[in-house]
Amino acid sequence: MKEYNKILKDANIRPSIQRLAIFAFLKENKIHPDVETIFTQLSPLYPTLSRTTVYNTLQLFEENKIIQAVKIDDDKIRYDADTSYHIHFKCCKCNRIFDVYNKENTEPFINNFKNDLPSGFVINNFQTNVWGVCSECH
Amino acid sequence: MKEYNKILKDANIRPSIQRLAIFAFLKENKIHPDVETIFTQLSPLYPTLSRTTVYNTLQLFEENKIIQAVKIDDDKIRYDADTSYHIHFKCCKCNRIFDVYNKENTEPFINNFKNDLPSGFVINNFQTNVWGVCSECH
DNA sequence: GTGTCTGCAAACGATTTGCAAATTA
């Protein structure tokens, strides 16, 4: 996809085959996958793909802020290529993560907390996670 | 401490020596420690203490909601015995976690999101984490 | 005494590292 190519280039990331494949997978499968899921899904399409490359690529993407690492599981990190403001709801039964967007207030709530931070503290990133049970599992 | 004894009993947790020691450590050292920190700090005082017991105990405490697991590091889980509403700020240079309380609004902001959840979704727990640089490290 | 709790050692699994081959500018 030309579109993804541009996003990577704009982030100063060379758009290799593997990187484009991983980025496209994240954009087109909003399932907040972990490394293993990405690897096993793409492996048939790119037989030489290695886990190492998936790890390297995700780290590179996160450093350049075109994806976010979702720290919601106990053991592994999951990834999300949607960088617009939203929170994550994890169903503890089916383990799916749902994106929740705030309809009323488009301003990140973290702004409410800026005044409460000690002076001199600089925010790079923030994330809200919710755990519970989804309607299908209840 | 009698006080901690009561908290454990109220949560239906038998207050063994090890459990009391771990709970007291968390209450009196608000450093959001990981398992290894708890273990190495308490080990000299309780020479037979094992990592397994630390893991078991923390899991038990979390299930009974007298502590929370803080998912803010990439690799390990940290723990906090303060269950009042606040958010966590992690300094990416010194790796310390700072508690931030909201002075203006004591109501958990998650309430703003309740209307945005699909119907039938039930919240058990939530957490907001912020990453950045603290004033000392800047 | 019976059920619970503890702790050792081994296993497990996610992630990192070292390095050589392949790729690209």
Next chain:
DNA sequence: TAATTTGCAAATCGTTTGCAGACAC
């Protein structure tokens, strides 16, 4: 061809598991 990227294998490290001994009601 020089710098970057990839990918294999081994290592690392946080966490879990199996099980036997210790402890508590």
